[in-house]
Amino acid sequence: MSLKKNQSLCRRHFCLCCIGSALTASGVWLSPARAYAEARNIVDLIRDDAAKAPIKVHKLRGDVSALEGSGGNIAVLTGADGKVFIDAGITASRSRILEAANSLSRDPIKHLINTHWHFDHTDGNEWLNAEGAAILAHENTHKHLLTAQRVEDWDFNFPSPPLAAVPTEVFSSQMTLQLNGSTLALKHYDPAHTDSDISVTFTDADILHAGDTYWNGIYPFIDYSTGGNIDGMIKATEANVAAVTDKTIIIPGHGQPVSNKAELTEYRNMLVAIRDNVAKLKQQGRSLEDTIAAKPTATFDAKWGQFVITPDFFTRLVYHGV
Ligand SMILES: [Zn+2]
Numbered sequence: 001m002s003l004k005k006n007q008s009l010c011r012r013h014f015c016l017c018c019i020g021s022a023l024t025a026s027g028v029w030l031s032p033a034r035a036y037a038e039a040r041n042i043v044d045l046i047r048d049d050a051a052k053a054p055i056k057v058h059k060l061r062g063d064v065s066a067l068e069g070s071g072g073n074i075a076v077l078t079g080a081d082g083k084v085f086i087d088a089g090i091t092a093s094r095s096r097i098l099e100a101a102n103s104l105s106r107d108p109i110k111h112l113i114n115t116h117w118h119f120d121h122t123d124g125n126e127w128l129n130a131e132g133a134a135i136l137a138h139e140n141t142h143k144h145l146l147t148a149q150r151v152e153d154w155d156f157n158f159p160s161p162p163l164a165a166v167p168t169e170v171f172s173s174q175m176t177l178q179l180n181g182s183t184l185a186l187k188h189y190d191p192a193h194t195d196s197d198i199s200v201t202f203t204d205a206d207i208l209h210a211g212d213t214y215w216n217g218i219y220p221f222i223d224y225s226t227g228g229n230i231d232g233m234i235k236a237t238e239a240n241v242a243a244v245t246d247k248t249i250i251i252p253g254h255g256q257p258v259s260n261k262a263e264l265t266e267y268r269n270m271l272v273a274i275r276d277n278v279a280k281l282k283q284q285g286r287s288l289e290d291t292i293a294a295k296p297t298a299t300f301d302a303k304w305g306q307f308v309i310t311p312d313f314f315t316r317l318v319y320h321g322v
Pocket of ligand 1: 116118193212
């Protein structure tokens with residue numbers, strides 16, 4: 001999702017921020033399916049937004065930059081071996097992504113690495129492949145992109161993408177690449193946001209792209225339909241914290257794209273506190289509705305609850321996994 005806090009989605013007649021709080025007057029929890037059915041689906045909203053959103057370029061360090069504004073945050077490594085993209089964004093942003101990438105260098109785009117299978121990171125795979133990029137990803141990303149997928153909490157069925165969008169090179173645990181004079185270390189997380197998440201570390205520039213295991217300053221989505229779970233998110237975040245120093249630049253999957261260890265640590269603390277709060281309520285035998293009503297995220301909402309994953313929606317995602 002490319003939208004910044006309080007950006008255009010929330011100004012439309014349909015407010016995504018209301019999905020998570022879809023309690024009726026009688027206190028009956030609307031199923032996500034019913035809540036979404038009253039509006040256009042979240043996936044089309046994100047695609048429509050990407051069709052208009054500007055692409056912001058952040059020069060990070062060495063030959064690495066981040067592109068913000070089309071689905072998940074994209075990292076770009078430039079150099080004589082051709083550009084390396086980490087994640088592909090949304091197809092509707094193609095011309096603006098190309099313009100932004102050309103402003104960095106005129107190297108052709110030769111490599112694309114997907115951090116996981118979700119559409120807001122792989123929608124652009126087909127056009128990037130047509131530009132000349134070979135696609136590399138975890139074997140579970142390959143598996144999910146070969147067939148139709150359903151994400152229950154978005155109430156959305158994704159058709160199987162065209163073959164040109166499917167990664168042609170896969171790995172299972174870890175992999176190291178040498179490109180443009182840089183070392184790229186790829187590592188699979190145990191199931192966290194999905195079962196296909198990987199981190200990409202630019203060793204020389206000391207930059208970590210954490211994919212959607214990290215949402216900077218906003219509650220994260222957790223995709224239980226393809227293997228994600230809250231404890232895995234916390235474990236992946238612990239691994240991220242352990243892998244960085246105060247000098248490391250951390251690129252989150254979503255949220256402000258230039259982050260650091262202090263912000264990542266705050267995110268870890270938030271995940272742990274809310275997991276513990278929700279687990280305690282569930283152990284007391286409280287239903288999902290009662291748990292949401294008890295507001296276990298309350299002390300974090302002002303900061304973290306301002307994006308598409310609302311406090312109620314996030315509580316539901318955590319409740320599912322504890
Ligand atoms: Zn994702």
